[in-house]
Amino acid sequence: MAVSGFEGFEKRLELRFFNDSITNNNPMGLRLIDFESLDQVLNEVQCTVVSAVANHSFDAYVLSESSLFVYPTKIIIKTCGTTQLLKSIRPLIHLARNVNLTLRACRYSRGSFIFPNSQPFPYTSFEDEVVIVEESLPKSFRYRKASVMTPSNSNPSRAWHVFTASADVEPDETLVVVEVCMTELDRVNARSFFRRKGDEGNSDSAGKEMTRLSGIDMINANAFICDFAFDPCGYSMNGVDGDRYSTIHVTPEDGFSYASFECGLSLYDGGHGDIAEVLARAIDVFRPDCLSIATTYNGEDYDHEVTKRVERVLAKKLGLKCRSRLMDEFPGSGTVVYQSFTPRRK
């Protein structure tokens, strides 16, 4: 491990709003927030938009340090490096109020930083982060929970941190969110994410090349991919498929290599492919020596069979053994399952 380098592990913030002001005549909700205002919030978080795409369901922005998704009643921001993500909560709640939307639930989550000492306050301690989030939320949110899910046997200890707060005890979200964090990427695979010498193309065609060469375009062949290649290395993409989002971010440098894959999907919609197969394809792009999967089953009834199937498929197709499995329940946000894997040979 390098002494210091770019922090790939992201901080993720999800804000969900009541949908009572969403009607057939006025379906846009948060998407009505003008872009200039969003840009200002991102400036405070210390990131900017590098590429963007929209369809009938949502807006997807690739940022200099990760991604932003805007749905009518949901915003997801995921940022890496040393960004000040939590500074966005208050301004976003304010902007939402301007378009008549009231906050319903908030979820903040992250893994364990590779370089924890390089993070600014409050990201040096999860307790401090929770205090900051709570200060930004309405006092009326009665259902709050903070949890650090720590596998007993992992080395280095990679815990999953979650804080949720909501106005209702019942989860309102129907999609399942899967967050995969991978480190110690296969060196050969990671090379795809370096810009080539004498690369005449601009960032966008370089991004397309990386998407194609790495096989990322095959994870979900239906998705439109908005990709971006950073200089001299690094890659980000947002995938758009109907109302489903996906996102991948890669820090390929040896010593602190990292890749994340996240998607929102429904377990029971066969048309979008089996979750275990999708995960296997995504992980196969990077062949990491260490990975974790955090799955949030929101409104969906938790199905243990799915958890076991993911473990079976990853073992069979990628030789990855599940070393730990933790579960926790969050009022208003559903069940979170946190699995850690390393290759069987270890």
Add this chain to the structure above:
Amino acid sequence: MGSNVSSVHDVPSSVENKNGLVVEIESRRQWRSVFDSMKVSNKLVHIYKLVIDFTAAWCGPCKAMEPRVKEIVSRYPEAVFARVDVDKLMDVAGTYRANTLPAFVFMKRGEEIDRVVGAKPDELQN
């Protein structure tokens, strides 16, 4: 292209080659005249390079890229940028399968020669 463009009779004035401006297509009739004039080879006006900029009122990403699009538009005075709101002109959007926005469709003599989907200003340049 040059400066003799303004005295054309067939083509509505909104379709004249105004250097560096984006023409907002308000109606199907206006769209038809832009599209048809592309195919007509005329000594004074030859709008053979048309870039259709598909956008929508609700499209945040379209707005995010507007400043950079303007920059590019000014760099290609010989092309006409026609902005089509996909909600106002649904059938045009449908014909060009403009489901993911922003979408820039490059036309030459009535045929699509290329397209760029998503706000990718660098790619537009090429």
